[in-house]
Every structure is written in C-alpha cells, then in structure tokens.
Amino acid sequence: MKKKLLSVIMCATMVSALVAGCGSSSSADTTTDTTTETKTTTDATATDTATTDTSASDDMSIYIVSKGFQHQYWQAVLKGAQEAADELGVTIDFKGPDTESDIAQQVQMLNNALNNSPDAIGLAALDTQACLEGITKAQQAGIPIIGFDSGVPGAPDGAIVANAATDNYAAGELAAEETYTLIKDKISSATATVRIGVMNQDATSESITNRGSGFIDKMKTLIEADGKTVSIEGHDKWENKVEGANVIIDVAVPAQVTAELSAIDAQNLLNKTDTICIYASNQHSGEGLINGDANLGKLGNSIVGIAFDSGELIKSAVKSGKIAGAVTQDPVAIGRNLVELAVKAAKGETVADVDTGCKWYTANNMDDADIAPNLYD
C-alpha cells in the first residue's frame, strides 16, 4: 500500500513537472505559469486524501483541453474562460495541441489532465473515439467533463455532464438561409446546372461536419421547396448524387489542414464555370477561400462568398464585399459558460447544455454593438 502511494506521488510529481515544462512552452499567457505552480500543491493534497475537495471553489482547478491555440478564436474562448475563472476564484489551465490535426497530442493532453486530478475538465475533442479511453477514466474517477466548442459528440451516456457550445448544425442552417436569399434569383433564373461549393476543413470533427451538414441539408430543402433538384457531390460523407440535377452542392475537404491545400480547393471551386456560391465552414477554410481568390478576383463579382467566424482576413473581406456575409459564434460566451458549468458540476449541482448562439454578419452590421465584440482579429 505504501509502495503504491509512493508511486502515485512520484507519478504526480513527474507529470506536474512535465506539465510545468509544457506550460512554459505553449502557455497562452503568463498567468498559466503561476497556475501550474498552485496546481502542483493541490495535486499533492488530492493524492493524499485521494478525493477531490469540492467544498470551496477557492482551490478549485479546471483543466481545459481545447482544439488548439493558433486561431484567434481560441484566444477569445480563453478570454471568456479567464474572466469567469477570475470572478469565481478558480484556477484554469488551458491547453491545446499544436494544430487541429494533432489528435494524438490532444489525447495525451487529456491524459495529463486526468493525472492531475482536476475538479473538472473542459474538452473540445478533435476526435471522440480517440478520447474515449480518457473519458471513461474521468468517469471512473468522478471528474465531470464539460464539452465546449464542438463538445464531445458520441461520447458514452452521462460522460459529458453538459456542453457550452454553438449549435453548429443550426449555425450551418442559418448560413444556408442567409445565403439562399442572396442566390435565390440566380438559381431560379438559371438555364443550366449551377454549383454551390462547400469548403469543410475536415470530415472528422463534429463542429465542422455539422456546420457542413446543417448548410447542405437546409440548402437542399430550400432549393427543393422552389421546385429544383439537388445533387450532392465531392465527398463520400455527404454524397447523394442525382443525375441531371439543377443544383450541384460540391463539397471539398483538403488532405491536410494547411493553408496551401485549402487555397487549392478554393481555386478548384472558383474555376468551375457553373459555380455561383462558395461557403467556407470555419476560419481556416474562409482564409483558404480568400487566398485562393487572390489571382482570380471572382469573389464578390461572379461568385458569392460565405464564411464562418472572423479573423483579420475574413473581417476585411466582409468589409470590402468579397465575402457577402459570415456566421459568427460567441467564443467569449463559450469560454465563460464553460467555466461556470464546470464549477457547478464540480460542486455536484445539476447542469444542462447551454447554446451560446450565433449571428449572421455582413458589411452593414459588423460594427453593431451586438456583433462587434464577437469578431476577433
């Protein structure tokens, strides 16, 4: 027994050393370092008593495993989370893999989080299946997991106590509805087949696929309601080929999440003579669309561009009319709700999913008070 305890303590020390090392190399701000230090002490107490103390929120620690840091979107999530943490007096540790393709790295981060026995874990899974083992471990250890951003879809029942997320399917539908008003006339007056491009960063993460599916399904319904036929092509996940359809929805998914491959996907869609509209379902794809158009200049002229999220490149493209409009989520609210839910769950209170909402913005309303704070650089 003593041996076991000793080895547990040793493990905890080694892991905290590891985390401290990671913290200094990939920390998003300087506060993370101090957070890790306090964590080491809470870890020791946690190992000694072998239970998590949830009576006071002062020494509560929440581990947040995001999908990455690189996009400014995650900085806005972190900002919201940090604000809520400061208000509630809890410490948060915000981690994320190098890129949104690094599934293995994220799994390791989740395992590190578990080894630190935090009071709650926030998780935006890149791939639910890969995280399954960690999720089960957390369940056994009684650590509540709160899903955020895209959450942890398809996780075992009860493993995820609540989600603070945009309803991505609904966000995709919103994009389709707004897009349809822009291209309705083009579709109804078309004599030949017209094409709507959909750029999805990947076909594995739930947020991206749902935004794609929401858009595709809604667009199909809207077009069919006006008596036209729709064929969905380009990627097996959504494939629904109809010969001689009036409208082709063409889905492009790059081999890797890199700027140049997304730009090439965009160029390919832009170059097809029957393309009337392209929808890019996240910041990365949106930037790929804008980069791909650099030499073609078709966006805002012959082709309607629709994007998702923000960032400098997308914001200025919306302003100049290259991108007709975009859907923005509320990343600050995601971060804030995540921490609030996590604290409640750690205290044993019942929690329920929170839809943090999304909004359609164009050059006309992007400076409005209810839109501007959600648009990050």
Add this chain to the structure above:
Amino acid sequence: MIAKKTEKKSGVLLNNPIVKAIGTQRLIALLALIIIYIVFGAISPAFRQYSTLVNIFDASYYIGFMAIGVTFAITTGGIDLSIGTVLVCSSLVTGALATKYNVPIALTLILCILIGAIFGLMNGLMISYMGLPPFIATLGSMMLSKGLGSIFTKAQSVTWPQATEADGWFRSIFKVNITNANGLSTPIPTGFILLLAVAILMAILLNKTRPGRYIVALGSNIEATRLSGVNVAKWQTLAYVISGTMAGIAGIAYAAVYSTLLPGGGAGFELDAIAGVVIGGTSMSGGYGTIAGTLIGVFIMSVLKTGLPFIGLQTHYQQVATGLVLIFAVFMDVANRKKRN
C-alpha cells in the same frame, strides 16, 4: 568520386551533346514537367487560364526558395530537416514584430532572413564543429524553431499586413496587380523573376565559385577534401547557412501568398522541398547538386498540387502522385548509375 561525376556525363543513355549538357535526369524531369502541364491543360480548359499559372507560381515560391537552399545541404551529403519550421518560425516572429510591435516592414523582412541564417549557422556549427549527424542536428533545430516560434507569439496566429494596407507593400515583391482601364486587375507574378534570379545566383555559387566547388568536393569525399588542405568545417557550415537563409526568404514568400502563419505549422514543408531536390536529380549521397534540376522538381510538384483538382482529383491524390514521381525519379537515377557500372 569526382572522376565518377565526369564519367556520369559520358556514360548516359543518350550521347547527344545537348542531352549531355543538360544532364539526363534533368532532361527527363523537364520533359515530365512539360508533359504533365500539357496533359492537365488538354483535359481541363480552366487549367489553361493565366490565373492558374499564377496560382502555380504562388504555390511554388516558398517551396522553391527552401529547395534551392537545401540543395546545398544535400550536396554536402547531409540533410536539413529544419527548414520548414524555420520558415514558419522566422515569419511568425517577424510578422508579430510588424503587426504587434510596429517594427517597420523593411526591417522585419531583413530580420526574417537573418533568423533563418542564424538557425542555419547553428545547424552548420553543430554538424561541422560538434560532429553531430546532420539528420539529428537539424531534427533538433526543427523542434527548437517550432517551439520558439510558438513561445514568441504566445501560440497565436499572425496575419501579415494585407495588400490594401500601407504596410502590405512587401507583397508586391511577389505579385504586382496591374489594373487596366476597365477596372480589371491582372496579377504579374514578379516572385517568379525573383525566384529565377536567386536560382541563377545560387547555381553560379554552387558550380562556378571556389566555395561552391568545395561544397561539392566535401560532399563527394570529405576526408580527401580535408587532406588536400581545405577547411571543410567552414564550407560545410556555409552550406547550412545558405539553407537557413533561403528558408528565411521562403518565410517572406509564404507570408506574401498565404498571409496567416500558424504556430506549430511548417513540419512537412521541408519534405516537399527535399522531394523537389531529389526529383531534380541532386544526389542524396552528396557530391552532386543541380539548382536547375531542383527548380524543375519544385515545379513538377506545384503543377501536380495545383493541377490535380482540375482533372477531378482531390488534393489527397497529389500526395500519391508526388510519392510515385519521387520513387520513379530516384529509380531512374539508380538504374542509370547501375548501367554505367
């Protein structure tokens, strides 16, 4: 070994003097490039557009500069795996300096190249003076540059100033948009001229100057070169400094075309560049390098990358195609050499 190289020229498949001058593998690579371009153009009318050509150029700049640089490292018989992440690191750091710390763009461009050169110098010193194997030394600096770039930018993405902003002038190094009376703008790929100019300079450096000949010689037989009184450590270091410097230039090219740099990215770029070098005919075992071949190799990959979607194949197939081209190119080289022996 040096004698073997001259032997290579006389023992080629075709004894035509023009072929001999260009070199067989380079000729095959060039023909392959032309054939691929024509085939894509024949299948897809959109591929024949001028804008597609500019897209191909855009996609080739950063790989091209890296490949020219790494040709030197490979010619010494070594390798430089750090160029991809050094590209991202230098561009991230200087991009952040420009946008967050208001450092003048001209200065950041110089710094970008300088950071690349420093990583190159570090690699060179580790390899030549500390005796580390090139694979390990540059693997180390690959991880180092990846991490340092993330630390400096606090793991945030950096978006370089856009063409419409005053600070975006640096983009015109690689592309100038000429607007005609009707308001239509035509992109002029000035970056291609720069790439070509740098390639010519580097080809002269590699083949016609003393440092270049030393680099080739030490790649062929480092002991023999050392014994003949050449300071091999110095020239070996120089090869890696060139490699790093070119990665720095590639960082500017990448920023000009793709605007946004993501920390943690860049790993894998070096393999595209190395593949271009090998397809072009530079020997992986050292002692023979060709800048012209490298450029052809890079363009084969760019044309494949940009062109495959035009004939209805997703970008996934580009990786399959490049893999096949790479294997075929090296096989041709090996078969050719066997025949001579």
